[in-house]
Amino acid sequence: MVSGDVQNPLHAVKTSSVVPAAVTGETAVHELTNMDLAMKLHYLRTVYYYNKEAFDGLDILSIKRPMFRWLDFYSTVAGRIRRSDAGRPFIKCNDSGVRIIEGRCNETLDEWLDKKEWDLHKHLVPSQVIGPEMLFSPLAVLQFTWFRCGGVAIGFSWSHALGDVFSALRFIDTWAHIMAGTPPTQSINPPRSTVEKPIKPPNPPTKQLPAxxxxxxxxxxxxxxxxxxxxxxxxxxxxxxxxxxxxxxxxxxxxxxxxxxxxxxxxxxxxxxxxxxxxxxxxxxxxxxxxxxxxxxxxxxxxxxxxxxxxxxxxxxxxxxxxxxxxxxxxxxxxxxxxxxxxxxxxxxxxxxxxxxxxxxxxxxxxxxxxxxxxxxxxxxxxxxxxxxxxxxxxxxxxxxxxxxxxxxxxxxxxxxxxxxxxxxxxxxxx
The missing domain is CATH 3.30.559.10 (Chloramphenicol acetyltransferase-like domain)
Incomplete structure (x- = not known):
């Protein structure tokens, strides 16, 4: 898929937010590690394509309803970036929520997938970044696109400051398990309130670092x-x-x-x-x-x-x-x-x-x-x-x-x- 300038093919676009079902508390914070901050300018973008059978009979409310419980397990992802007095970023777990985008496409899923241009497919995944109004910027965004045939694309945008690919997949897969009626039995990601300082390597590298x-x-x-x-x-x-x-x-x-x-x-x-x-x-x-x-x-x-x-x-x-x-x-x-x-x-x-x-x-x-x-x-x-x-x-x-x-x-x-x-x-x- 090669990029080019194309018009956005989606219509009836709506935006909302989902927050945790339970109040996390004003004092809960998630400290970002040094490696989290080293990766903060990168974003993971994923698009999942499903045939009609996967979401047949489901509307956006039935899709969003399990998300409230989902974010109880991941209150960190529903937070927002703040800075300490020294300027170091951290996540305040203030239940501001995950952003949800809905859109529709007049093409069928087969017609869409026959187009091999990234600039088309990128319309299915949110491109938001953190800031410039950091207080209001979500750390994760999901986009649901309904095709004319009933097929659905789920676009998932994830700030790399939150974690790597394993973390991102663990997060979104948990929502699918809750949708299926098999939620986790306990909190799986309590906020990390302290971070150990990195130990300085004894032998500094002689070559330029890949950062x-x-x-x-x-x-x-x-x-x-x-x-x-x-x-x-x-x-x-x-x-x-x-x-x-x-x-x-x-x-x-x-x-x-x-x-x-x-x-x-x-x-x-x-x-x-x-x-x-x-x-x-x-x-x-x-x-x-x-x-x-x-x-x-x-x-x-x-x-x-x-x-x-x-x-x-x-x-x-x-x-x-x-x-x-x-x-x-x-x-x-x-x-x-x-x-x-x-x-x-x-x-x-x-x-x-x-x-x-x-x-x-x-x-x-x-x-x-x-x-x-x-x-x-x-x-x-x-x-x-x-x-x-x-x-x-x-x-x-x-x-x-x-x-x-x-x-x-x-x-x-x-x-x-x-x-x-x-x-x-x-x-x-x-x-």
């Missing part, structure tokens, strides 16, 4: 790129992946194989500026069991001491597989424990590859129906770009992404998108 201070953003958590960024998504079938792996000597896992392929392709395009250092972000499996909202990613850097554009894919894949140098603690130390400064970006400081193999976006069921397609992207990516590799857990049926395989979302400067698409199609028949 860059930007111009201070104040209360508007949005940073500008030096160029227009564009997004496209493509699907890799298991057959295509095996073909790619067959061209690489050794047993190379899917994430490493796909990352190496795109790394080399971009190096060929960026003559004289080929990316020698890349950032690797992996979801920490321990985050699955963490009841807290948290940013538990493992962030590392990989440096190539060879000519990337002429390298064997096996060489680049082996570098990625080794994992590079974990610099997560060093990034935490960059954030002042008193003020929460400076403002940083992480994704896109270097060319960034995000491994989401352990994340299953297809677990959120309604009436026994799983999504037929899920699209995921990250906003706030820096100029070097980011590549998100997700396992496609869609099972059979008429889904538009095929059964199984991998979904790859690429976020790049707009002048590189068509070049990369042409390179992938010419070299690997990937469209």
């Amino acid at each position: 860059k201070p930007v111009e201070p953003v104040g209360d508007h958590w949005l940073t500008a790129n030096n160029c227009k960024m564009d997004t496209f998504l493509f699907h890799i079938t298991d057959t295509q992946l095996k073909h790619i792996q067959s061209k690489i000597s050794g047993q190379i896992p899917p994430f490493e194989a796909l990352s190496a392929l795109i790394w080399r392709s971009l190096a060929k395009m960026r003559e004289g500026k080929e990316p020698k250092i890349v950032t690797i972000c992996r979801t920490d499996p321990r985050g699955k069991e963490n009841v807290w909202l948290s940013n538990d990613q493992i962030i590392s850097t990989v440096e190539a001491d060879l000519d990337v554009k002429d390298a064997e894919l096996s060489e680049l894949a082996a570098l990625i597989a080794k994992g590079g140098v974990d610099v997560s603690k060093e990034i935490e130390v960059m954030v002042d424990s008193n003020s929460g400064s400076p403002d940083l970006i992480v994704y896109g400081v270097n060319l960034t590859f995000v491994d989401l193999e352990q994340v299953n976006f297809f677990e959120m069921e309604f009436k026994g129906q799983k999504p037929i397609l899920v699209q995921f992207k990250i906003d706030g990516v820096g100029d070097e770009g980011a590549v998100l590799v997700v396992r496609d857990h869609a099972s059979g049926g008429d889904d538009k992404c095929g059964s199984g395989g991998w979904m790859v979302t690429v976020i790049l400067p707009d002048n590189e998108v068509m070049q990369l698409k042409s390179e992938l199609e010419r070299e690997w028949c990937i469209t």
Whole structure:
């Protein structure tokens, strides 16, 4: 899907809020960790597509009613950002709520999914950021779009300051469980009232960290790129992946194989500026069991001491597989424990590859129906770009992404998108 300027195809748009059923209390606060603040300028955007059967017979009131209890378990998400006397942001759990957007589309779901342009699909996911009126900015927003056929798209926007992908999915999946009549048995995310200061690593890194201070953003958590960024998504079938792996000597896992392929392709395009250092972000499996909202990613850097554009894919894949140098603690130390400064970006400081193999976006069921397609992207990516590799857990049926395989979302400067698409199609028949 490639961006372009298109008119918003939605109509009958309405906005409301949902708050916790019980009063949380004026004194409850959720302290943000240094890693939370390092990620605060990034946003996770997800769109889930469902056939008519998933929401047949349900109106917006029956969909929203379980949300009041849902937010009892996640009062933090219903809060708003405040600052301490020293200027450090935290979340005041004041029950201001999660924003809900409703809209309608005159096309059928099949007609919509036949359009492969991101600029169309982005209308289905809220693009709000925190600020400039921070006191009124929701930390999470859901958008429901009804298609003419009865199909539904659920757009989910999540501030990365709240937590990583595991935290975001745990949050929204809990709502689906409550809708199904299987709520959690106890509070699963009490506000975090204290935060341990990060321990300064004994040996400071000698190389540049994959986190860059930007111009201070104040209360508007949005940073500008030096160029227009564009997004496209493509699907890799298991057959295509095996073909790619067959061209690489050794047993190379899917994430490493796909990352190496795109790394080399971009190096060929960026003559004289080929990316020698890349950032690797992996979801920490321990985050699955963490009841807290948290940013538990493992962030590392990989440096190539060879000519990337002429390298064997096996060489680049082996570098990625080794994992590079974990610099997560060093990034935490960059954030002042008193003020929460400076403002940083992480994704896109270097060319960034995000491994989401352990994340299953297809677990959120309604009436026994799983999504037929899920699209995921990250906003706030820096100029070097980011590549998100997700396992496609869609099972059979008429889904538009095929059964199984991998979904790859690429976020790049707009002048590189068509070049990369042409390179992938010419070299690997990937469209």
